[in-house]
Amino acid sequence: MVQLVVGGAQMGPIQHADSRQVVVARMIALLEAAAARGVEMLVYPELALTTFFPRWYMEDEAEIDAFFEREMPNGATAPLFERARALGVAITFGYAELTPEGRRFNTSILTDRAGAIVGKYRKIHLPGHSEYDPERTHQHLEKRYFEPGDLGFRVWRNAGVVMGMAICNDRRWPETYRCLGLQGVELVTIGYNTPSANGQQSSEGLEKRLFHSDLSLQAGAYQNATYVVGVAKAGIEDGHPLMGGSIIVDPDGFVLARAATEEDELILAACDFDKCAFGKTTIFDFARHRRTEHYSRITAQTGMQVEV
Numbered sequence: 001m002v003q004l005v006v007g008g009a010q011m012g013p014i015q016h017a018d019s020r021q022v023v024v025a026r027m028i029a030l031l032e033a034a035a036a037r038g039v040e041m042l043v044y045p046e047l048a049l050t051t052f053f054p055r056w057y058m059e060d061e062a063e064i065d066a067f068f069e070r071e072m073p074n075g076a077t078a079p080l081f082e083r084a085r086a087l088g089v090a091i092t093f094g095y096a097e098l099t100p101e102g103r104r105f106n107t108s109i110l111t112d113r114a115g116a117i118v119g120k121y122r123k124i125h126l127p128g129h130s131e132y133d134p135e136r137t138h139q140h141l142e143k144r145y146f147e148p149g150d151l152g153f154r155v156w157r158n159a160g161v162v163m164g165m166a167i168c169n170d171r172r173w174p175e176t177y178r179c180l181g182l183q184g185v186e187l188v189t190i191g192y193n194t195p196s197a198n199g200q201q202s203s204e205g206l207e208k209r210l211f212h213s214d215l216s217l218q219a220g221a222y223q224n225a226t227y228v229v230g231v232a233k234a235g236i237e238d239g240h241p242l243m244g245g246s247i248i249v250d251p252d253g254f255v256l257a258r259a260a261t262e263e264d265e266l267i268l269a270a271c272d273f274d275k276c277a278f279g280k281t282t283i284f285d286f287a288r289h290r291r292t293e294h295y296s297r298i299t300a301q302t303g304m305q306v307e308v
């Protein structure tokens with residue numbers, strides 16, 4: 001029987017002027033609160049160390065690189081790893097990664113309960129655009145600052161559980177969960193930064209955006225018989241609102257815990273990973289029921305083609 005208390009460390013806003021040290025101190029406070037409540041695996045948001053900088057158009061390479069980490073752990077984040085190790089809590093968080101070759105990725109890492117990095121994921125579905133768009137109410141320049149991830153969707157057995165990572169916009173794509181589901185995933189962790197309003201459609205408000213987030217996370221969990229944890233960075237960053245709505249979802253698609261604020265807030269749920277087995281061996285027993293002979297379009301074709 002594999003059971004784990006899983007936590008989501010939703011983070012409130014991080015302003016441009018906030019140092020990594022200030023942010024890491026907040027992450028450690030959440031970690032300590034989580035450990036005190038029995039959390040054994042804690043999930044932080046996407047790009048957890050900085051403000052959501054893709055909202056700004058930048059050309060200066062040095063200005064861009066200031067948001068990126070050249071190594072992980074590094075001087076600023078080492079205290080977080082150290083505290084997680086001391087408390088025996090596995091963690092995952094997102095950050096902007098600058099590789100030694102000068103490549104930039106939107107990345108998340110996974111540690112074991114001894115504070116060692118056991119997994120790395122680089123965001124595959126990058127939303128937004130690469131050039132300044134005057135038609136939008138706010139910019140979303142992820143395609144400018146990041147390359148699509150090159151590591152695929154992988155899983156790792158960590159603390160006895162098959163874990164996989166995805167980042168923000170990945171949660172809207174069924175392919176994400178299915179690639180992980182085909183590897184037997186039991187816990188999918190997904191940090192996000194989602195603006196509270198749609199920069200291209202003013203009628204789309206917070207309620208619809210929260211619904212779409214829930215819908216995606218709950219469907220991904222149910223259709224792959226896995227726990228899913230979605231964790232926001234929320235609140236008003238440098239005048240720009242990000243939505244909250246962090247949730248923990250069980251393998252039936254039910255929400256076990258939900259954040260109520262747009263601030264630093266802990267959610268948690270005791271997860272019994274044996275509960276993943278029922279769906280994986282019945283309605284979503286992939287080996288018995290999938291019909292791959294009819295799925296070739298999924299990988300052969302990217303955009304929609306209307307052929308009638």
Ligand code: CDT
Binds near residue numbers: 128167168193194
């Ligand atoms: N960070 C991130 O991927 N955010 C996107 C915003 C989509 S609107 C360009 C999301 O899917 O939540």
